Amino acid sequence: MDSVFDELYKKYHQDVFQFLFYMVKNKELAEDLVQEVYIRVLKSYERFEGKSSEKTWLFSIARNVAIDSFRKQKGWKQKIMEKFDWSTQQVKDELPLPDEIAVQREEIQMIYRCLDLCTIDQRLVIIMRYIHELTITETADSLGWTESKVKTTQHRALKVLKNHMEHFKAKEGMDNEGIKVE
Amino acid sequence: MKGSKWSDEQLQELLSQMPKIKDSRDSREIYQTIQIKMSKQKKKTWIMPAAAAAAALLLLFILAPNLMNWQDSADKQIEIKSDQSQSSEQITGDNYSIAEDKESDPESLVKEEDPQEDHAQFSGDPEKDSKSDISMKSLSSEASPTAVYEEDLAGKEVLTYSIPDKEAQNIVPVSVLVDNDPDRSKFDLFEVTMSKLTEEAWGLSDYYPLKANLSFDQGNRMLTVDVPADHPYSRSSAEEYLLENVLSDIMKNLEIKKINLRTEGKAGIEFGHYGYIDEFIPQKRNGNLIYYFLYSNGADSTPFLVPLREELNSVKDALKAMKQNRTENNLHASIPDNIDFEIEEIKDGKLIIRFDNESEIVDNAPTLHAIEAILLTAKDFDFDTVKLENADVDKIGKFDLTEELKVPIAANKRDLPN
Numbered sequence: 001m002d003s004v005f006d007e008l009y010k011k012y013h014q015d016v017f018q019f020l021f022y023m024v025k026n027k028e029l030a031e032d033l034v035q036e037v038y039i040r041v042l043k044s045y046e047r048f049e050g051k052s053s054e055k056t057w058l059f060s061i062a063r064n065v066a067i068d069s070f071r072k073q074k075g076w077k078q079k080i081m082e083k084f085d086w087s088t089q090q091v092k093d094e095l096p097l098p099d100e101i102a103v104q105r106e107e108i109q110m111i112y113r114c115l116d117l118c119t120i121d122q123r124l125v126i127i128m129r130y131i132h133e134l135t136i137t138e139t140a141d142s143l144g145w146t147e148s149k150v151k152t153t154q155h156r157a158l159k160v161l162k163n164h165m166e167h168f169k170a171k172e173g174m175d176n177e178g179i180k181v182e
Numbered sequence: 183m184k185g186s187k188w189s190d191e192q193l194q195e196l197l198s199q200m201p202k203i204k205d206s207r208d209s210r211e212i213y214q215t216i217q218i219k220m221s222k223q224k225k226k227t228w229i230m231p232a233a234a235a236a237a238a239l240l241l242l243f244i245l246a247p248n249l250m251n252w253q254d255s256a257d258k259q260i261e262i263k264s265d266q267s268q269s270s271e272q273i274t275g276d277n278y279s280i281a282e283d284k285e286s287d288p289e290s291l292v293k294e295e296d297p298q299e300d301h302a303q304f305s306g307d308p309e310k311d312s313k314s315d316i317s318m319k320s321l322s323s324e325a326s327p328t329a330v331y332e333e334d335l336a337g338k339e340v341l342t343y344s345i346p347d348k349e350a351q352n353i354v355p356v357s358v359l360v361d362n363d364p365d366r367s368k369f370d371l372f373e374v375t376m377s378k379l380t381e382e383a384w385g386l387s388d389y390y391p392l393k394a395n396l397s398f399d400q401g402n403r404m405l406t407v408d409v410p411a412d413h414p415y416s417r418s419s420a421e422e423y424l425l426e427n428v429l430s431d432i433m434k435n436l437e438i439k440k441i442n443l444r445t446e447g448k449a450g451i452e453f454g455h456y457g458y459i460d461e462f463i464p465q466k467r468n469g470n471l472i473y474y475f476l477y478s479n480g481a482d483s484t485p486f487l488v489p490l491r492e493e494l495n496s497v498k499d500a501l502k503a504m505k506q507n508r509t510e511n512n513l514h515a516s517i518p519d520n521i522d523f524e525i526e527e528i529k530d531g532k533l534i535i536r537f538d539n540e541s542e543i544v545d546n547a548p549t550l551h552a553i554e555a556i557l558l559t560a561k562d563f564d565f566d567t568v569k570l571e572n573a574d575v576d577k578i579g580k581f582d583l584t585e586e587l588k589v590p591i592a593a594n595k596r597d598l599p600n
Contacts, residue, residue, distance in 0.1 A: 002213070005213055009209045009213075013205065013209070013212075014202070017204070017205040030203075031205060034212075035215055035219065038212070039220055042216070043220075098203070100201040100203055101201060104199075104200075104201055107196055111193070112200070130198055162187075162190075166187070
């Protein structure tokens, strides 16, 4: 087996996979995408000059792969298929929670759902900063942004999450009350 | 819980507790799928160029016989042309004696024998002729030139009309080719053809036929323009300006020495700007004609090459000026920005232009039209030929860049409706 692949796999595979999973929220798709990350990495590994750390370099490639996949999803084919295939249309909003999430407490499930309501940039920052616990510098490096852009995006993202979490809570509370009355 | 506020810290805490998600596959399994995918991608990059090469070969195979034929027919054309030019000399010689006879039926022009038939007789081989027809068609799918060249002239007379564009901002010289007619002078052809022009279809404004009776004294080369009382030509200063330009172009193109102006048979026309004038004397104009592009039918259409009169020191300055858009006249630069060149040598009516290495000279319509603009401007600076050097290709449209290019006969060839 390729020594480069072997090394990267050992060091970062689960990180990259998890990052992609939280971006696309679909295990099968994340499995495909992580392979795409390796393909891009192996093709351009000679060009990796060690300017940034290996880790942020991998994250930046993973981020590009994720964004490309979003673009692909929005291709004309999908749009047309969606129109005809009503079953996917209904399912799409209520994707079943993966097992790992479903067994967690309610708040975790809620925040997992709320991630959908962030923009892609905001989601990138949230996942990198809080789930993977990258530093601001590492995040800026991976995204090719300035540190101040990371900070403002992070601030806005938390605000969006907060708003929606409260909104969710309020709705849920009302539902519960409704049940009690009956 | 209702109405509870989340703090940043609580959210961060929550996010850090998100479960770890693991890829359950084996690394070997992943490596294998990657390898398969990578080899597939490599295959793909190989397939496309191969398919393109195969298509190109096929195309070459189909076109090669036609191109070879075209060579033949080009030779034949020259033969025909030399024959034709002999006969046209005779015709013009005759013209002077017959010119007075203006009563001849205008229909006879239409009935005039088709020179195409003559061509067939010359070649004596109808099969060959039809083949050359086909090859000419395959040629015309390339970028086609807009001007009239010497080789277009066989048996034809060029008539040039100055036509205002839609905004009456520019005057566009449009040339049409009509069959030579031994019974008619060039002036007669000019007058008859006036009514066949389709200015509006060309994207210009309707101007011909002139709303006037024209009578031409062939011997003294004197034209009399007799307008009706309600003529439009003094309606505005723009109309007067147009008429002035149109008349002076007619004078130049038809070698007329004098133009008399009349209104309903009485001498003189009353102009708002110039007053009462009975003899048209063209204003002496200095400078040279520099050609620009006019896109009268949208940016994708074939441009008109429109001359602006500019006082410039040299052809070098003129060619430099052609790289500028002339927005005040709605005219576009006729030499693209990415083409740079040096004027190398100027002698014996021959202009040598050497393109810089960075210039992109490729075989496409914009480059072809730029070359035509250069040729037309060179013509106005009294050059006979232009040699273009250091181009990336040897051939652009009909131009063989390894040869000296002859300047065109006239700009903006357009076809008349049948």
